[in-house]
Amino acid sequence: MTMRILAISGSLRAGSSNATLLQAAAMIAPKGVDIVAYDGIGALPHFNPDLDEGAPPEIVRKLRAEVAGADALMISSPEYAHGVPGTLKNALDWLVGGVEINGKPVALVNASARATYAQAALQETLSVMGARVIARTISLDGRKNLDAQAMVNDPEISSALRSVIQDLR
Numbered sequence: 001m002t003m004r005i006l007a008i009s010g011s012l013r014a015g016s017s018n019a020t021l022l023q024a025a026a027m028i029a030p031k032g033v034d035i036v037a038y039d040g041i042g043a044l045p046h047f048n049p050d051l052d053e054g055a056p057p058e059i060v061r062k063l064r065a066e067v068a069g070a071d072a073l074m075i076s077s078p079e080y081a082h083g084v085p086g087t088l089k090n091a092l093d094w095l096v097g098g099v100e101i102n103g104k105p106v107a108l109v110n111a112s113a114r115a116t117y118a119q120a121a122l123q124e125t126l127s128v129m130g131a132r133v134i135a136r137t138i139s140l141d142g143r144k145n146l147d148a149q150a151m152v153n154d155p156e157i158s159s160a161l162r163s164v165i166q167d168l169r
Contacts, residue, residue, distance in 0.1 A: 010077025102130035
């Protein structure tokens with residue numbers, strides 16, 4: 001049976017090191033593990049409980065279905081002004097009232113050793129939502145413009161990603 005890991009980047013920036021880290025994880029995933037990127041985070045409407053009465057917006061329904069259908073999640077996010085990017089927090093807010101994350105393993109990987117506030121905030125939010133959180137920092141500090149293949153080829157980065165995937169299994 002194949003394990004499905006939903007990968008969510010907290011960055012909308014083209015060339016985001018956090019999104020690239022998730023791409024590298026997908027490239028090194030062992031047989032029996034599929035890491036699939038969720039790419040709808042920027043299109044989600046601002047969270048509003050009034051929009052969630054009855055049938056939620058279709059894109060929210062799809063997000064919930066993707067999370068529910070995953071065996072685990074892997075989230076990689078930058079830190080902005082000591083916080084979680086608004087787009088990622090918004091996506092999590094749409095999941096708060098449901099059971100999609102409850103009991104599910106969620107790996108928080110982070111590309112910067114300096115992003116401790118966002119990592120701690122995500123860990124707190126996800127724990128309150130019932131996730132089993134695995135937090136790791138895979139420091140890319142000092143390594144500029146690495147593409148996914150360069151991350152796969154880097155022994156330190158690829159080893160750390162393999163460890164995270166193993167922890168999710």
